[in-house]
Amino acid sequence: MTNSIDDLGESDCFLITGTNTTENHPVIATFIKRAVTQKGAKLILVDPRNIDLAKYATVWLRQKPGTDIAWINGMMNVIITEGLADEKFIAERTENFDALKETVSKYTPEYVEKISGIPAEDLKTAARLYAGAGAAAIVYAMGITQHITGTDNVKSCANLAMLTGNIGRPGTGVNPLRGQNNVQGACDMACLPGNLPAYKKVGEAADRKPFEDAWGVTLPEKPGLTIPKILEGAGKGTVKALYVMGENPMMSDPDITHVAKALKNLDLLVVQDIFLNETTEFADVVLPTASWAEKDGTYTNTERRVQLIRTAVDAPGRSKPDWEVITMLANKLGAGWKYETAWDILTEINKVTASYGGITYDRLKKNSLQWPCPNTEHPGTPILHTAAFTRGKGLFSVCEHIPADELPDDEYPFLMTTGRILYQYHTATMSRRSKGLVSRTPEAFVELNPADAAKLGVSQGDRLEIASRRGAIEVVADVSDRCDEGVVFIPFHYSEAAVNRLTNPVIDPVANIPEYKVSAVKIKRVA
Amino acid sequence: MSITIDGKELEFTPGQTVYEVAKANGIYIPVLCHHEQLKPVGACRVCVVEVEKARSLIASCAMPAENAMVVHTNTERVLQARKLAVELLMTQGHHNCITCESSGDCVLQDLAYSLGVESPRFPEPAEVKAFEQANEMIVRDMNKCVLCGLCVRACNEIQVNQVLDYTGRGPTAAVGPAFGLLYENSECVFCGECVRVCPVGALFEKQGRFQGRASDLEKVRTTCAYCGVGCQMDINVKNGKIVKITTPREDAPAPNYGSLCIKGRFGYDFEGHADRLTTPLIRKNGELKEASWDEAILYIADKLNTIKQESGPDSIAGLASARVTNEENYLFQKFLRAVIGTNNVDHCARL
Numbered sequence: 001m002t003n004s005i006d007d008l009g010e011s012d013c014f015l016i017t018g019t020n021t022t023e024n025h026p027v028i029a030t031f032i033k034r035a036v037t038q039k040g041a042k043l044i045l046v047d048p049r050n051i052d053l054a055k056y057a058t059v060w061l062r063q064k065p066g067t068d069i070a071w072i073n074g075m076m077n078v079i080i081t082e083g084l085a086d087e088k089f090i091a092e093r094t095e096n097f098d099a100l101k102e103t104v105s106k107y108t109p110e111y112v113e114k115i116s117g118i119p120a121e122d123l124k125t126a127a128r129l130y131a132g133a134g135a136a137a138i139v140y141a142m143g144i145t146q147h148i149t150g151t152d153n154v155k156s157c158a159n160l161a162m163l164t165g166n167i168g169r170p171g172t173g174v175n176p177l178r179g180q181n182n183v184q185g186a187c188d189m190a191c192l193p194g195n196l197p198a199y200k201k202v203g204e205a206a207d208r209k210p211f212e213d214a215w216g217v218t219l220p221e222k223p224g225l226t227i228p229k230i231l232e233g234a235g236k237g238t239v240k241a242l243y244v245m246g247e248n249p250m251m252s253d254p255d256i257t258h259v260a261k262a263l264k265n266l267d268l269l270v271v272q273d274i275f276l277n278e279t280t281e282f283a284d285v286v287l288p289t290a291s292w293a294e295k296d297g298t299y300t301n302t303e304r305r306v307q308l309i310r311t312a313v314d315a316p317g318r319s320k321p322d323w324e325v326i327t328m329l330a331n332k333l334g335a336g337w338k339y340e341t342a343w344d345i346l347t348e349i350n351k352v353t354a355s356y357g358g359i360t361y362d363r364l365k366k367n368s369l370q371w372p373c374p375n376t377e378h379p380g381t382p383i384l385h386t387a388a389f390t391r392g393k394g395l396f397s398v399c400e401h402i403p404a405d406e407l408p409d410d411e412y413p414f415l416m417t418t419g420r421i422l423y424q425y426h427t428a429t430m431s432r433r434s435k436g437l438v439s440r441t442p443e444a445f446v447e448l449n450p451a452d453a454a455k456l457g458v459s460q461g462d463r464l465e466i467a468s469r470r471g472a473i474e475v476v477a478d479v480s481d482r483c484d485e486g487v488v489f490i491p492f493h494y495s496e497a498a499v500n501r502l503t504n505p506v507i508d509p510v511a512n513i514p515e516y517k518v519s520a521v522k523i524k525r526v527a
Numbered sequence: 528m529s530i531t532i533d534g535k536e537l538e539f540t541p542g543q544t545v546y547e548v549a550k551a552n553g554i555y556i557p558v559l560c561h562h563e564q565l566k567p568v569g570a571c572r573v574c575v576v577e578v579e580k581a582r583s584l585i586a587s588c589a590m591p592a593e594n595a596m597v598v599h600t601n602t603e604r605v606l607q608a609r610k611l612a613v614e615l616l617m618t619q620g621h622h623n624c625i626t627c628e629s630s631g632d633c634v635l636q637d638l639a640y641s642l643g644v645e646s647p648r649f650p651e652p653a654e655v656k657a658f659e660q661a662n663e664m665i666v667r668d669m670n671k672c673v674l675c676g677l678c679v680r681a682c683n684e685i686q687v688n689q690v691l692d693y694t695g696r697g698p699t700a701a702v703g704p705a706f707g708l709l710y711e712n713s714e715c716v717f718c719g720e721c722v723r724v725c726p727v728g729a730l731f732e733k734q735g736r737f738q739g740r741a742s743d744l745e746k747v748r749t750t751c752a753y754c755g756v757g758c759q760m761d762i763n764v765k766n767g768k769i770v771k772i773t774t775p776r777e778d779a780p781a782p783n784y785g786s787l788c789i790k791g792r793f794g795y796d797f798e799g800h801a802d803r804l805t806t807p808l809i810r811k812n813g814e815l816k817e818a819s820w821d822e823a824i825l826y827i828a829d830k831l832n833t834i835k836q837e838s839g840p841d842s843i844a845g846l847a848s849a850r851v852t853n854e855e856n857y858l859f860q861k862f863l864r865a866v867i868g869t870n871n872v873d874h875c876a877r878l
């Protein structure tokens with residue numbers, strides 16, 4: 001998030017898209033609902049599903065999945081045509097505006113209506129609301145990123161914010177909500193193939209140098225492989241060993257039939273986790289680790305806030321914190337590491353990671369801190385880009401609508417989109433072992449529009465087989481108006497009905513994000 | 528602008544209530560139906576004070592401070608009024624502290640004790656209501672409800688879930704989901720905000736029942752293990768086991784200020800689950816078999832060495848995790864880069 005969660009309370013207008021916030025970030029949703037119901041903030045919701053936030057929306061645009069660039073360009077078209085752009089901000093803080101203007105000129109509301117199904121008038125209303133607000137915040141999540149055009153979708157959100165000067169001030173910003181507790185931290189700490197901590201580049205000698213000095217080694221300069229490429233390599237035999245720490249690619253990755261073949265082909269698969277899972281079925285070694293309540297350390301939340309976790313109870317049996325396991329293995333391979341506690345590692349992070357320089361254990365014991373926080377006097381940074389962008393001027397990117405890779409056809413007539421629900425979490429290894437959570441949603445289901453249900457002769461609770469070109473699963477029908485006609489939604493938490501047997505493994509060419517939000521499926525009743 | 532409370536002249540900002548000015552300056556006024564995150568209603572009369580020139584006692588939580596106002600928080604008249612208010616609250620229902628989950632952490636119990644209520648002067652009602660415990664998470668014991676309305680207001684004003692409301696009047700007055708539905712069958716999403724703000728033992732966590740009360744529990748402040756909001760929470764521990772997850776009733780820190788969702792508040796019991804891995808496992812003849820750490824680490828190190836020698840460091844890859852700590856992710860990538868010599872490290876940020 002460029003801004004803070006607190007800051008959402010200062011917004012006059014929210015543009016919320018690709019996030020079912022009340023279910024996936026429930027506590028952030030409370031800030032939004034309060035601003036709308038208690039302070040009169042406006043809410044523009046752009047979502048294919050009739051999610052809870054639709055109840056609070058000033059205007060709800062129901063786009064066809066996979067048409068985000070089109071409607072965002074359309075909003076910008078209206079804003080420019082009606083003279084609502086922030087010319088001062090554009091002149092002082094951005095570049096490449098003319099190219100943007102040129103591109104969006106053809107995305108008239110009427111043209112966008114044909115692509116996205118959003119009525120032209122509604123799009124205009126939304127554009128006027130967003131551009132007319134004193135402080136407007138864009139909030140999005142995986143509904144924007146999990147497309148082949150994910151990178152351009154994100155850039156389009158940034159374009160819209162820059163066009164209206166809605167960045168760098170309280171209540172504004174481009175605010176991606178990170179799904180898992182420490183996604184932000186895993187990125188900051190460079191568990192990414194092209195990065196060193198704090199987004200330094202492995203390909204740049206000057207970026208590598210400080211780490212080579214600190215770690216006393218020469219570092220590889222060729223960027224590594226992303227998950228889809230690692231699995232591809234495993235399938236082809238170029239990747240021979242895979243070490244998996246706390247992940248479950250057999251549930252979370254697209255087209256898992258394919259993933260299974262890749263994992264079987266490895267010479268060595270090590271899985272480090274708190275439970276056996278779908279991936280450990282292929283493991284050569286499984287290492288038991290401590291859960292979040294059994295170890296010390298820090299997580300970084302979606303607003304870049306670094307916070308402590310503390311040991312509350314002992315880890316069961318012989319299980320150990322992940323950092324101890326990695327240290328043992330590194331030392332077996334001759335690394336000579338001397339970390340005695342998690343805080344020793346944090347101290348090293350403070351030294352080598354500029355943006356975490358001032359985020360020390362002693363300070364975190366008193367209160368949390370938001371990076372960048374370069375030194376121990378620095379109070380942390382609740383809002384990014386207040387005076388300038390990281391690269392100096394903000395660059396308008398030119399993005400064109402590209403249809404989703406696999407759209408419904410005669411054989412696979414439904415568009416399937418996937419996601420999470422309130423009562424379960426990710427691949428559900430934790431949440432499905434929690435009594436309370438299980439009691440709410442014991443079974444995998446598909447959300448289906450009543451009109452489609454009628455056509456298929458399906459009623460609430462019927463068992464259905466959902467099939468794509470890659471596989472088939474069985475789920476229970478949940479007939480409601482949450483999905484539009486022709487669209488179905490299936491959560492991805494249930495291993496016995498793993499929706500990633502169905503998903504399309506095509507990826508965004510830049511960020512390598514799979515297109516989880518659009519695949520084509522067919523549906524039939526199971527007798 | 529200034530106001531005098533118990534002889535002290537205090538500055539205030541317009542809009543502050545008498546209670547807020549007192550609290551900010553360390554002067555104790557008890558409250559029961561008031562909560563700092565909610566609009567004051569002044570219903571329970573526990574926070575009454577004497578204001579010079581005013582005829583009756585005034586609920587300080589709902590009274591805006593005025594310039595030159597003179598307030599007394601501790602006069603005999605105030606104490607008698609508070610005592611009466613507390614006795615009325617106590618006898619609205621049945622407050623059996625002996626087996627109450629909130630004993631030791633109860634606003635009503637503290638008030639009754641500090642005001643010296645030997646035995647309330649009114650009789651308790653005849654009717655004893657059954658507990659509602661149909662769901663797996665929240666138990667409701669309406670015998671202990673003092674109708675402060677905090678749960679209703681928290682559900683509506685903090686979480687904006689609009690599930691709870693007031694029903695009935697006088698002796699049939701109650702709080703709960705519309706149409707008297709059970710939580711289970713209502714629109715309730717089990718965020719537990721109502722449990723957090725309830726000042727007595729009328730709402731409590733089902734799995735923590737009889738597992739330990741305030742004086743037995745150690746609270747360990749930590750960060751939620753689920754989504755990226757990073758809610759702050761307290762793990763309540765007794766004898767090395769997690770009893771429940773709570774958040775502070777007041778003065779709770781950012782980013783969540785005491786709010787949680789169902790996952791954070793009730794989704795912790797995977798921790799002590801019987802399925803937890805307890806020992807390293809190595810696959811032998813197709814089956815995962817128990818092994819010691821030494822064996823497992825040696826096995827992996829040998830294999831990695833061989834693969835690295837035969838096929839180079841780039842034939843090795845690692846998947847880190849959005850679920851483990853910064854320190855662990857940092858070490859993991861350092862391991863692959865500095866020890867193995869490859870940049871093949873990624874995690875599921877995209878998934």
Ligand code: SF4
Pocket residue numbers: 678681682686688689690691710714715716717718719720721722
């Ligand atoms: S648990 Fe949450 S939603 Fe349910 S009644 Fe309590 S406050 Fe309302």
Ligand code: SF4
Pocket residue numbers: 671672673674675676677678679702721724725726727729730
């Ligand atoms: S249940 Fe608790 S919070 Fe709700 S009205 Fe009764 S005593 Fe107050």
Ligand code: SF4
Pocket residue numbers: 025026027028751752753754755756757758783786787788789790791792
């Ligand atoms: S309590 Fe809920 S909203 Fe808060 S961090 Fe946990 S999962 Fe996210």
